[in-house]
Amino acid sequence: MSKSDAGVNDLNKQVDDCVDTQSENVRHSKRVPILTEKMQSYQQEESQKREKRITRLYDKWKVEARSARERLKTDITVTQLAMVIDDLEAAKNNVLKEYDDFRNRMLPTMEMRRKIDACEAVTADIIKIIHGRISGVDEEFDAERERGRLQMLLDHKHARSIFGSTVSCVSQGTSSHSSQCSHSSQCSVVTSLAAKRVDAAANLAAKQAVYDSLLEETKHKERIQQLEEQHKRAIEAEVKELERIQAKKDVKAAQAKLEVYDKEIVKEAMSYSECVKIKSKQDASLVKLERKQGASQTQVTSGIPISASVFQDSLALNRLPVPEPPVFTGDPIRFIEWKISFIALIEGKCTSSVEKLFYLKRYVSGPVSRALEGIFFRTDDEAYHDAWEKLNSRYGQPFSIQRAFREKLANWPKISSKDAMGLRNFSDFLSACENAMPHVKGLQILNDYQENQKLVQKLPDWAASRWNRQVTQVLSQNQEFPDFKEFCAFVLTEAETACNPVTSYQALHDLSPIVDKLTLKETKRNKAQVFNTQMKHEIQKSFKSETRAPCLLCKQGNHQLNNCPDFYSKSLEERRRYVQEQKLCYGCLKTRHIASECRHRLACDVCQRKHPTCLHDANFVRRIKSEPVTESSFLSIPNNSTDAVALSVAGEGQTANNSMILPVWISTKENPDCEKLVYALLDSQSDTTFVDQEISNFLKAQSSPVKLKLTTMLGKDTIVQSERVLGLQVRGYEFGDFVDLPPAYTRDYIPVNRQNIPTCEVAKNWNHLSSIVDKVPPLKDCEIGLLIGYNCPRSMAPREVIVGKKDEPFAVRTDLGWSIVGRSSPRLDLPKESSLCHRLAAKELPPVTPADVIRVLETDFKDISEEGMKVSQDDILFINKLKEVIHKNVHGHYEMPLPFKERPILPNNKQLAVVRLDHLKRRLAKDERYKEQYKEFMSEIIQRGDAEEVIDNGKGGETWYLPHHGVISPKKPNKLRVVFDCSARFNGYSLNDHLLQGPDLINSLIGILMRFRQHPVALMCDVEKMYHQFHVNESDRDYLRFLWWKDGKFNQNPLEFRMKVHIFGAASSSGCANFGLKHIANENSHLYPLGSEFVLKNFYVDDGVTSVKDAEMAVKVVDEARKLCAMGGLRLHKFMSNDDTVLNDIPMSELASDAKELEFASELPLERALGIQWQRNLDCFKFNVKLQQQPATRRGILSTIASVYDPLGFIAPILFNGKKILQEICKRGAGWDDFLSKEVQLRWEQWKQDLINLQEINIPRTYVPNDFGTIVKVELHHFSDASTSGYGQCSYLRFCNEDGDVHCALVMGRSRVSPLKVVTIPRLELTAAVISVEVSNVLKRELDYVDVEELFWTDSKAVLGYIRNEARKFHTFVANRVQRIQLSTTPQQWRYVPSEENPADHASRGLNVQQLLSSIWFSGPMFLWKKNLPNPEDPKVEISLEDPEVKFAQVFKTEGTDEVNLIDRIAKFSSWSRAIRAIARLMRRACKDKSNHLSTTSERQRAELHIVKCLQSHAYKGELGRLEKGMDVSPQSQLYPLGSFIDENGVLKVGGRLRHSDCLESLKYPVIIPKNHSVTKMIIAHCHEKIKHQGKGFTINEIRSCGYWIPGIGRAVASYIKGCVTCRKLRRSTEVQKMADLPSERVIPSPPFKYTGMDCFGPLFVKQGRSVCKRYGLILTCLCSRSVHIEMLTDMSTDSFINALRCFIAIRGAVQQIRSDQGTNFVGAKNEFKRALEEIDAERLRVFLSEKQCDFVMNAPHASHAGGVWERQIRTVKSVLNSILSLHSARLNDSSLRTFLYETMAIVNSRPLTVDCLTDPDSLRPITPNHLLTLKSTVALPPPGNFKDDEYARKRWRQVQYLLEQFWSRWRKEYLANLAVRQKWHVPKRNIQIGDIVIVKDDDLPRNQWRLVLTVIHEMNNVNKFYEV
Incomplete structure (x- = not known):
């Protein structure tokens, strides 16, 4: 078959597949559907998204394939080979599933099919190689053979496209043929079968051309690569140009479409012709795909009826989701976007303004809704226009939008170096700013370099450095500073680079082998699951069938072991035994791994836990449920437990809930690169942050041991051991911004249920959370290692909240990521065994302070205590x-x-x-x-x-289960x-x-x-x-x-x-x-x-x-x-x-x-690291010192010193130096972990190094050698000594044998540092002597020797004198210690030893090891080794009377004489002038002068001088005596600073510093007189009256000018002025009494206006005809409900008052009491108004009111505060009235004024009685007086509807009763309680009694004319306020 035929067949297959797919999803129709431009654009965008997803998955599969190939080059185990297969197949399946979904919707490209074929073929080849490795697992690994196998893998063309970087140059023929294949792949589509044939041909050609030239192959490849790159660049340029043209086309089409829509809205109709016109702009033909004729193509004609086309478009539109604008919450950044969408989707479809306003209210919320709340009540046509004006002015202002953009940029957190997603988010927002810049005024400022500096600060350091380099290059070329657009482009490039899915840091970090194995696997698995959730289950297909492994038990292939009927027929124990024998995983029932490593755990259909259904144990569940956990299931487990951080509460039938638990990366600030993934619980009820102990150890965080007192909801306190960890920081799972944690405390674990962790699966269960499915991470295989309390508010601060409907969970985004709180599923309603209730308060117990350490250092050992x-x-x-x-x-x-x-x-x-x-x-x-x-x-x-x-279950109440844990001693690891x-x-x-x-x-x-x-x-x-x-x-x-x-x-x-x-x-x-x-x-x-x-x-x-x-x-x-x-x-x-x-x-x-080793210390409270070691072969004690690494801090020093265990004090002088260093550190107040100063650290290091030399010390175990002979005499000698540094003692056993030989041995030693407070050396010596006595008692009690003689030696003669004293009495310190010594010893046992022969001197000063070895410490002084113990003559010791420890015995002798004191006589005078005149006359008489004329000036001066001398001799006897002897005044005397002296007249005067001044002698050297004498008071009174009762300063100056100096003159003068009657009359404030209790009329519920307060205000001016008349207002206030009633008075006559009261009673009903002020109480009223009030006949008012069964009570005069309840209402009424009158420019008449007064009354009665809950949106509306007067706060419309019977009237009495009860209930709770507090006059004063003379304040008179009156009657009350005078 030729390549062109293969391409045609492949195209036919694609057409067939497409027809099949569409036949399943599209309704059958004989016409071709015509898609709108929007639908075409939507499908194009959807296609691009899916292609990107496939490309992303394909790239991940390539990474897995390359990783698998590299791993196959090494020797790995069978388990690892199986894991390679699993990972590779999982990645391949993800690609195929996504490709299936794409293929079912649209035609895949040839390039995509080539990738899919390569994916399948390469995966199959690698798995084949792995199976070969597994079958030969027993053979020895041959690296060369395996490389050969992998090299053969590269012979395939599809493999070279995957492993292109590793292909070796095998031959020229291979290269030539590869070039041909590459060219042909661009021209035709190659199917999988054709690809295999081409591969076989390529392999054959490569073997035939193996002898070709290698050099030609290399050149050919380079040429091909250059051509490909040129071709690729040309294609990219054309694609970009095509995209630009397409975008321009879309814009034009959208503009045209928008114009048509605008015309249709205006016309309110749509014509079919315009629809056809719009459709005619689309392509004239479409490809019609038929199911039976796959390859035929027909041209679409334009003869489709218009009605069918419109109907088809209508159906297509109906299938789309209903578009609606978002809800606007007030963010100015979103305003323009929201405005456009609202106008396009809502405003254009609504005809009336009311409808538009309704929809506008629906699509705003928060502050926007509150801003438009008033407009929403309107129904006029202008309301909608006003609403948009308000929105545009508040949120649409360019300056507001600009400020919002800039604030968001300013508040953007700094992006960490590893936060790629954070950088991408920042780039997205910068792009938004760039797009908004042309439309928002002011954003151009972002082009400024200073603004750019602020933005660069947000970038990671590496990105900022790159931008700096780029800016420097631009500036170096003499160009301007880059603008904001260039900066956005730079950030976008860096963000895309950082987020590259293949080569970025995050991608490489995820694949790094250093990453934890479990974390790596979980990450890969979770990523795969995220993509799987986007597929539709009904369209999941695969290109080739997957072979499933048969059931392990019955060997059938149609089911697995978990669904095997034979397996279920076994008992639960047999099933478990079978799984164990077959070594299956307890999580998925597969082989090659264990449950702890299982990545595909099955979910139980019964309990939804992570185990197979066939292994579910129903009895286990019932046993757990039969023991409900109560409120402190996890409380207060001491030692190493954190169960105190949570409470467990039993619950039945509760729904599984999620909590604020999310994955975070935790690290330390010192080492941020060392991170660990943990789950963190954000606990808003804990005031402390806790971290798992193992996490802290892993991070090697800085910690210190502490004790915590934990308080939970039970209110019980538990003290636990913990560690205080500093310097922790966390960041979100996908965030780079670190959050610093406060000091955290370690616990063994955080008791949190993993079922409460929110995952992306939970978000999928709720429609309102669908937007965050990709933002909530799947469940991670990591510990819950962190509990963050509210002492870290940044971690809990909600940045974004998504709220659902009632009882639906809500999502919160914090700086650490998204979390979900609430139910995990709408359908999930499972019984919970227990629930966690987190509420914790932790308090760190006070650590051991330096004072505590010093106190321990200054106390004696408990072993030598005398107490039994x-x-x-x-x-x-x-x-x-x-x-x-x-x-x-x-x-x-x-x-x-x-x-x-x-x-x-x-x-x-x-x-x-x-x-x-x-x-x-x-x-x-x-x-x-x-x-x-x-x-x-x-x-x-x-x-x-x-x-x-x-x-059995044990007896109830007598069964207790003990938790247990292991303890390993450091000495016995x-x-x-x-x-x-x-x-x-x-x-x-x-x-x-x-x-x-x-x-x-x-x-x-x-x-x-x-x-x-x-x-x-x-x-x-x-x-x-x-x-x-x-x-x-x-x-x-x-x-x-x-x-x-x-x-x-x-x-x-x-x-x-x-x-x-x-x-x-x-x-x-x-x-x-x-x-x-x-x-x-x-x-x-x-x-x-x-x-x-x-x-x-x-x-x-x-x-x-x-x-x-x-x-x-x-x-x-x-x-x-x-x-x-x-x-x-x-x-x-x-x-x-x-x-x-x-x-x-x-x-x-x-x-x-x-x-x-003698390890007695292991049983003591403190764990010891060192101890005494007895060496059997030498029969001696040694110190085996192994210093642990301790920091040079107070904690480390204390730990090191305490670790040296020396119970007998053998090395006391050496430890003394360490204790001295510790005391010095504590004295300086250093913290536990503060480092030492250089000087102290040097001493400390020297002392530590000296400890190593302790191993040189050998102390014989026995007191005497084995060959010493028979002991005939045993003596104990105790030496004591003290110095400024410390004090100590040492005791020696002295043995004598029958030959007269002598041997001495150290028994025990003690050393102590001196106290920090200054103590004399004799006292320290005496304390050391006491220690010797206590050691003596211990030795006599514990040693088995009999007839032991004892002697005590000291080098302090003072101590010997104290002990031998029989006559002197000592102070308490010495007396107590001497008594203690004499209680156990006799004075004859105490002897004197010279300091140079006293071995205890070493204990009081300290030695190092070498000095100790060469001293007499171990052997004792030489005179002890003599056969005959010398008996030196004791020095004569006499205690001098000057010894500070001796108490003085003082004898006092008194003599009495009858002496007449002149000063006492003078004190009886009331005036200083009269006293001087009297003394002057007496002195004249003494001179035999009997004349009776007035005294002269000289006589009065002599008399004054004589009085002063007598006064000074009486008050300053001691000072005069010392001055007369030529001595200075004692420093303790108050005259010492004055430089006092005695002048030639024998008068004591102030020396001072005014000797060279030219003022009078009396001013330079004033006479000194005491301040508290009666004569001094007369002088002060004289001077005070002389200056006419002026203030304190004037009086002091006058006294000084008169030549007197009074020490403490200020207090003396102030005390006198306080008691001066004239000054009190002139300057004292009026008396006030504590505010009285409210009368019963104000605090007891009563009908409106039953108790009323009355007052008047005015005048108000009205126009009557052409004249202007005065009118007044009468305000009546209900004392209970604070309601007001206002009537107009035509004048201030009694008749007018009575008429107004008649109107009031007629409207408001009967009144029981009316209170009114006197006319004088109207403060600030005009004089004419005051006079008018005084002219009212009060008696006529009383008569009128008595006829109405009403009491008329007038308050006391000058007591305006008694009517404050209605006085305050006048100001309120005037305020409202002035506002009304200001809107009425014309002069009022009587009718208008009365209307305004009633409207004012209505407004005032609508005021709230309390303002406590006005700001709470959930509180009730505040009560007002209108609630009682009208049973409503505002005027309400009648009830809607037509009623045949008056049903509403029948139920009216119930409503009235209910409203009344509600009013008085809330009146008591909200209003009456607020009246309890007194606003002023809080302190009770003395009541004015009958007969008291008082001054009555009168504002109309000057103060000196106020009347002096006598009190005759007062009101009988606890606190008197009213009196009759």
């Missing part, structure tokens, strides 16, 4: 409970109950254990070593019988211990809350270590699994249930077990184990005395450590101890001794493998 062990009532109860019931069971073990405080009734917490077990399962799956150790431990306890399986979490909380309960902890029964660690050093033979052992050797009573074992998989098979359901022994994690276990051990020893002490003593005294928990005199005793101790423990079922093993004889007597199985 305190026993609580709980401890006594614990001991009694165990003593009563402890017994030995049949297995030989002692059995004890769980020591409950009271036997608890606990809820069923199984669900909690299930959740924790699921989390444990995930962790085990990630760590194989951890899993194996865990399985080994659990298998061991089950096999040993420590745990047993249970099958190969040993895992499972700890049961007895503190886990459920519903507020935990097991540990109900258990007694018991007393501390553990022996002293220091005592054990000291006894370990006493004797030559050392012995160590260990109790095997001590806790598990003591059993629990069977009745209590159900409290210790747990879940585990049988035989460690995690693919099975977990079973229930319970512990039979006391467990790790229970608060009572330690106490029970130690009690049981001591009980065994005491019970069998008569049988094994040595073993019993060993267990009772020398066991520290489960470690036994002791020393004995010889090997024989050691063997006996071992034998007795083993037998003793065996009687209780305990096994002693791991024996170790320094004597081989002892070890040889012990079975090999019971010996330790090597020298054992």
